[in-house]
Amino acid sequence: MPYSSEHKQKTREKIVESARILFNRHGFQDVTIDMVMQNAGLTRGGFYNHFKSKEALYGAAVSSFLMGRGAQWRADAGVDPTNPDPDMARQMIAGYLSPEHLGDLDGQCPMIALPSDIARANPEVQASYQELLEAMVWLFESGLEGQDDKARQKALSMAALCIGGMILARTLPASALVQEVRLAALRTATEMAAR
């Protein structure tokens, strides 16, 4: 068989990476197959050697974030389950709600960039989204000691606060309110991680 066995795999990864960035910036629908392939240094027709349809790309793109930063979250959460480390959660919050993350249209978390796109996508895409959320919640929960029910409620609320705050900041028109929302969420979430 011509082309080494990993050659196709590599190309596929280039396509997914290209798609992830473009989707983050423009949403699923405004990105054309042509844009994805061109951005990956390929041409339109080859796309269907790798994917059955455009929709099949959505899940792959969300998963690709999951394999990167999402995997890191899970790793951090599992560091030492018997010894909760609130600092881990605090660092993660600081990064997630940082001005850098807010400005990083290409690399941002898809839960911020694509909420309604994913809500309307097929269940496989939503399953990737759920895994990503769970990774975040695990990290938060692992940083909180004790009384299970309360800790779980708190961890889920912290996730909603971080993601919600960033979505608001991203959606508002440019004005002082953008940073005000981001900062309020950052402070409140940090307080919740400490207590």
Added chain:
Amino acid sequence: MPYSSEHKQKTREKIVESARILFNRHGFQDVTIDMVMQNAGLTRGGFYNHFKSKEALYGAAVSSFLMGRGAQWRADAGVDPTNPDPDMARQMIAGYLSPEHLGDLDGQCPMIALPSDIARANPEVQASYQELLEAMVWLFESGLEGQDDKARQKALSMAALCIGGMILARTLPASALVQEVRLAALRTATEMAAR
């Protein structure tokens, strides 16, 4: 001039109402002019007697929610500014994070239904979004007594928590986690309103 002067206005409102519901359910892009007009009991061609383009509908649809429930929030927030009423905020939170609101695909708040759509829309649409958010924040802030900076941070965080929690619940695939997230946000937000 034929047709009473309010006749056109009424028709326009029918179109906007039809659009608001369809947008909430399907997002901006998946809704066609034909769907909007048919749902309003009209035919395709007439649309351009009322709007310059499809995009011009987006802002009108978001504003129409603002005129309804958003106006109610603002009215509630202004009831008696010298006498903060945490109960008002608590009721609003209970309604916003209720299972009914979560299931109300047609009537739900556009901040939940359309976050990424609005983030990619033109600044007028985003301005309507900002007004809506401010109405909610005012209501929360008016229910909290005192120390301005902290109250403001708390009100903004409560809004991020409510909206974020509902977006997560809406985006997750069907599973127990949906209600778990909603309930966690509901409890935490209620606690924040009380203290």
Added chain:
DNA sequence: TGTACATCAGTGAACGCGCGTTCACTGATGTAC
């Protein structure tokens, strides 16, 4: 009051562009001998 007229909201056929998808072809690369 009744009739002719003017206006313009609403109709529905048609246009044309964009984009997802298909397809016949090319050419790079691994394998057989």
Added chain:
DNA sequence: TGTACATCAGTGAACGCGCGTTCACTGATGTAC
């Protein structure tokens, strides 16, 4: 080792559908006389 061959990843032109938008027309209704 070198050459012919087979495979299949990648190319780019073409197809066709859907949808935003346009346009010539219709007909309901207010106004003028």
